Every structure is written in C-alpha cells, then in structure tokens.
Amino acid sequence: MTEMRIANKLIPLFIFLLSLSAKAQHQNYYQLDTLHPVHDLKPFLKILPDQGFEINQLIKDSTLSFLPRSLFPRNLDIGTTFWGKLTILSDAEIQNWELHFEDPRPKNIAWSRSNGKVDVFGVSAGQVIFHKKAGVDYPKAERDFPDKWILNRVSLDIPPNSAITLYIKVRGNSFGWYPYFNPTLRKPGFTDYHPLFPFNPSFNTFMFGATFIIFLYHFLLFLYLRQRIFFWFSLWLFLCTCTQAMTIGLDAEYFNGNFPQIRFALWLLIPNSMLFTFWFFGREFTNSQSQFPKIDKFMFALPFVMIFAIISALIMWITRSQPILNNNISYHFSFIILYSVLGLILAVILALKKDKFARYFGVGAIFATCSTLLGGLWSSFTIS
Secondary structure, eight states, X not given: OHHHHHHHHHHHHHHHHHHHHHHHHHTTSEEEOTTSSEEEOGGGOEEEEOSSOOHHHHHHOTTOOOEEGGGSOSSOOTTOOEEEEEEEEESSXXXXXXXXXXXXXXXXXXXXXXXXXXXXXXXXXXXXXXXXXXXXXXXXXXXXXOSOTTSEEEEEEEOTTEEEEEEEEEXXXXXXXXXXXXXXXXXXXXXXOSOSSSSOHHHHHHHHHHHHHHHHHHHHHHHHHOOHHHHHHHHHHHHHHHHHHHHHTTTHHHHHXXXXXXXXXXHHHHHHHHHHHHHHHHHHHHTHHHHOHHHHHHHHHTHHHHHHHHHHHHHHHHXXXXXXXXXXXXXXXXXXXXXXXXXXXXXXXHHXXXXXXXXXXXXXXXXXXXXXXXXXXXXXXSOO
16 A cells, blocks of 8 residues: 555656656757747857867767756857757748847947857758858858848748757957857848947947038148147047947948958057147147156156057067967957056156147147046956
8 A cells, every 4th residue: 555655656756857857858859830930049058168079070979978058157258169050840941030149249349249250050851951150250251141241140941840959150250259159040031139339329429420521620730730749649640530330330341351360450459549648749739859858758758658569469469379368368368558658657657747739738648648547447357
C-alpha cells in the first residue's frame, strides 16, 4: 500500500520531468508562427568562439560545442570572432522577411556603431544554400542591404514546411567594439524598431547647418583679410562641422559604404584635430605671444600632446591588422584626459587675467575642456 502511494506521487513528477526534457529539446530550434510579425531569436541562439573554422567544418564536425548565448558575458570579448547557430522551422512560406542583429548601443555616436562584418550562411540538408553579408566593414556593394549600414540585417526566405539552420559569423568593427548578435526576425513593415541616429533629425540638421554657416563666414573672412586668427578659427569650425556630421552619421553612408578601410583613420584625424586647433586659435585670439609670453609657451606646447597621441595611434593602426581602439590603444583616452586636465588648468589661468580677451577665451575654454574631460572619462569607462 505504501509502495502504491509512493508510485502515485512519483508518476506526476516523472511526467513533469519528461515535459521539461521535451521542452528543452524544443529549445534547439525555433518554431516560426507567421501570424506574429516580430520574433526574438536570442533565447535559441548558441555561439562558439572562432578558431579559424570554415563553414563546411562547422556543418560536418559534430564534436564542436555551441553553447547558449546566455552562458557568455553580456559583452563578448573585444577582438574575438564568434560563430552563432540557430535553426528555424516554418509551416508557412516566408518571403522578404529580415533577420536583424540589433545594435546594443543605439544611442552611441553613429560613426562607431555596427558590427564590423556579419556573414550569414543558410544551411539545409547539410548544404549551404546562401551566404549573405552585413556590417560596416564590408563595402556597400557586398552587403545584402547596401543602405542603412548601421542596421546589420539580411533578407530571409524560407519555403513552407521546411527547416533552415543559420550559421552566423560576427566580428567587431575596426574601432575595436565588441561583436554582438541580438537576432530578431521581422516581417516586412515591422523593421523600424529604433531610430538610426541618437538625436532628433531636425535638431541635427539645424546644428549642422548653423555650424557650417559660421565656418563658411569666417573662412571667407580669412580669404579676404588673410589673418591667422580667421584661419585657425575657420579650421576649428570646419573640424567641428565634420565631427558633428560623423556623430550623427550624415557623411557616414558615403565613407562607410565606399571606403570602410579608412574610417578609423578619419575618426582619429578629424575629431582629435579639433581638440588641438582650438588652442592654436586661442593663441591668436588672446595675442598671447606679446601679452603673456610665458603662458604662450604652454599654449603652444599643449596641442603637441594631442598630436603625439594621434600620430602614435595612426602608426599602431597601420602596423596592426586587428581592431585597436578599445584593446590596444586604450591609452589614447588617457592622453585625452591628460590633455583636458592640462587645458583646464591653462583655461583657469587665462580666465583670471585682467585682459578681457584672455578672460573671454579662458571662460569658454573651461567649458570646452570640462566637456572633453568628461568625454575621455566616459570613453575609457572610468565613469558611465
């Protein structure tokens, strides 16, 4: 009698365990319901760090251990390439759907976003039936969707009553940001899930236009008067305009679509040159060479801290084939922090002078260097 009671209690437990086992097996693939327009595939994704694998090796080698994405850190290793794998089953035919790899940093500056390269292989019955590409480091002509490079996506068609296994190879971009997957499958008409750029487009257009007009005005003054103060101010404004365009992605489609191999070098040159040209303009504005000859020596020397950092980073970029920003030249942000601290000290000294031009420039420089300092601390992950 006692055995019967124990058996009656164990049977429901056994059924429950069987259901869990069946559910676990079900998690090995995703059953697509076409009535739903958006499908989150992240729980079904398994990944594997790359060791020089070819796609045919991944298909045939059953000893390779793809592990659930949840077992890896939120941010994957910088500089490491990863393979992902997931299987989709569909009872109904799907056409012109899009497989997206959602950007985990949609509010970051546009120029640094996107995976570097994404290769999506579709496999059916052990054979590769398609190979599609996405990612900013692929030229526009090679991407499955040439436009909107920030959105890593490929088209996906599945015949009715069939299964397709996707092998996905992702590499971080040339800026050295970590690679990401975050796959979602989206029906046509349901692909605009977040803005392409982090700020309001109308505000961006206004600020870019205003900066460009101010630059153009002072550049024409330089051409007419041939005075160095207008040269340095117009050069600084030009770099500000280009930096703003890079931040919002205004010119990124052209460069990232046609010249992805030089995008990192452009980023090093343009925004960072904006930092040191500011002080060359300050020397002319305050007439420090005659008004403050001792301070002028520091104002002249300070920009070369930034110039040295830019040249060093460019040399490392030329001599190394791997992404270098976050893992190999993290000292670059240390230089920016040092440069900002030294600039802040110099700005306070100028703001305390009785000369009104020195005071005006010093107050403005305090705000500028504080902003640069915060940017350097944020980029180096000192603050968040």
